[in-house]
Amino acid sequence: MKRKRQPADxxxxxxxxxxxxxxxxxxxxxxxxxxxxLKFWEVCPERQCLRARSCRGDVNACRDRFWPxxxxxxxxxxxxxxxxxxxxxxxxxxxRVGQARAEQVRALEARFEAERRAAADAEAMSAxxxxxxxxxxxxxxxxxVPPRVRVM
Ligand SMILES: [Zn+2]
Numbered sequence: 001m002k003r004k005r006q007p008a009d010x011x012x013x014x015x016x017x018x019x020x021x022x023x024x025x026x027x028x029x030x031x032x033x034x035x036x037x038l039k040f041w042e043v044c045p046e047r048q049c050l051r052a053r054s055c056r057g058d059v060n061a062c063r064d065r066f067w068p069x070x071x072x073x074x075x076x077x078x079x080x081x082x083x084x085x086x087x088x089x090x091x092x093x094x095x096r097v098g099q100a101r102a103e104q105v106r107a108l109e110a111r112f113e114a115e116r117r118a119a120a121d122a123e124a125m126s127a128x129x130x131x132x133x134x135x136x137x138x139x140x141x142x143x144x145v146p147p148r149v150r151v152m
Contacts, residue, residue, distance in 0.1 A: 031059045034078070040066045072109075077102035 035041070035055035043066070044050060046057035055062055067075075081098030089097065 028059050031055075031063065035059065035062050035066070038066070038070060038074070073102040073106050076105045 032055045040062050041049035041052070041054055041056075044055070044057065044062060045065075046062075048056045049062075077098040079098075080101035081094045084094035084097040085091065
């Protein structure tokens with residue numbers, strides 16, 4: 001096979017194939033670091049991961065296995081931090097952005113949860129009131145005159 005050197009590649013020694021490979025390798029290593037940081041290896045069925053105390057197996061398999069189990073606020077934090085890094089922020093600033101975003105999500109979820117509970121409580125109270133009304137309607141009338149008991 002004949003290779004034609006593109007002027008743009010001259011000197012860099014790279015081809016589109018190579019740069020794609022590099023990009024994939026970079027992505028894989030970033031994911032591996034992320035899975036290691038999230039401690040997927042502690043529960044990973046691939047023994048080499050536990051032994052190495054880091055992600056060593058198939059990064060995609062580990063993502064499919066464990067990513068759905070990651071708590072939502074952690075995902076939000078990571079996604080916001082990664083985006084901030086891509087936008088050129090320092091790791092510290094990106095981390096702060098991620099934490100702030102996760103905090104917002106936690107506050108929102110806490111509010112939804114409180115509202116859900118309040119609604120459930122209101123429903124339980126109205127159900128209790130209904131039961132009481134039904135019980136009251138079905139209860140035998142209380143005798144107005146106490147039974148006379150002769151004491152011997
Ligand atoms: Zn693993």
